[in-house]
Amino acid sequence: MTDSPVLRLVDTAFTHPGGAGVEGLRLDIAPGEAVALIGPNGAGKSTLLKGILGLVPRTAGTIEIGGVPGDAQAHARHGIVSFLPQSADLDPDFPISLEQVVMQGRYRGLGLFRWPGRADRAAVRHVLESVGLESLGARPFGELSGGQRQRGLLARALASEPRLLLLDEPFNGLDQPNREALVDTIRSLKRDGVAVLVSTHDLELARLVCDSVVLVNRTQVSCGPVDEVLTLGNIQECFEGVEVEIDEHTLVVPGHEGH
CATH class of the missing domain: 3.40.50.300 (P-loop containing nucleotide triphosphate hydrolases)
Structure with a gap:
């Protein structure tokens, strides 16, 4: 180190x-x-x-x-640098899964016109596991508890490594x-x-x-x-x-x- x-x-x-x-x-x-x-x-x-x-x-x-x-x-x-603000601007009623929310953290490194690949999906699985939400990736974000949403947004911040x-x-x-x-x-x-x-x-x-x-x-x-x-x-x-x-x-x- x-x-x-x-x-x-x-x-x-x-x-x-x-x-x-x-x-x-x-x-x-x-x-x-x-x-x-x-x-x-x-x-x-x-x-x-x-x-x-x-x-x-x-x-x-x-x-x-x-x-x-x-x-x-x-x-x-x-x-x-990644940032987890006090309150996110993500509407919990928007029809998007937890996995899709976390994938947003990978977009900065994808570049224009690139779709997430195998490495991006693996990174999303890894950070969901790191915050204890690996079993909830397909769950609609709005159906999660407030604490789970906060941990999901933390996973989004971590997805950029x-x-x-x-x-x-x-x-x-x-x-x-x-x-x-x-x-x-x-x-x-x-x-x-x-x-x-x-x-x-x-x-x-x-x-x-x-x-x-x-x-x-x-x-x-x-x-x-x-x-x-x-x-x-x-x-x-x-x-x-x-x-x-x-x-x-x-x-x-x-x-x-x-x-």
Whole structure:
């Protein structure tokens, strides 16, 4: 496994045209490493993920994806990064099977006027198995439970065989079996050398599956190994006065003395 990071951000900022954004980002993610992206609502987590994808402009610092720096990142992203957003734009009532949904993840590599071949079908079977849905491939997507649909969309993201997977609040609304299945999938991806950046409010899930944490609240508060970053002081600085989920309980983090 190479030591070269799949993603590197150095003093990076991503800013929407309207002015909102996130800045001061310094982050390396190595192959096989899972990093939790944690912060309150409106802290810029989704902005960071979309900035990596090139959907929000970079306004400061540098970015490298797959070892390719700067404005060459668009080329580097091809086939390297996949994204699972908070909510997909796929209508669950649309008459399409789970297998067909997952096959959409292969289209980027097919090129114009090429139909999926044997290798594409094998890749779809493999990722369905990896998320525990191998027996449901022919099932209409709309007939799946919410958790199964979420895992199916994760399989779609994995079908392109990315080196970096971005997950935006993937645990929201999942019941315990689907949460456990998603944790198992992330662990499997790490073993396969895939780098994972996962946005989450759940600190215990971050401890369970991630190697490192980056805390953000419009700027980077702290970044490093889980046990070094998830300290009371850092959590107070990042979440002061807002709700945070710890061990399936929602707490309001107190502010610092003297505020």
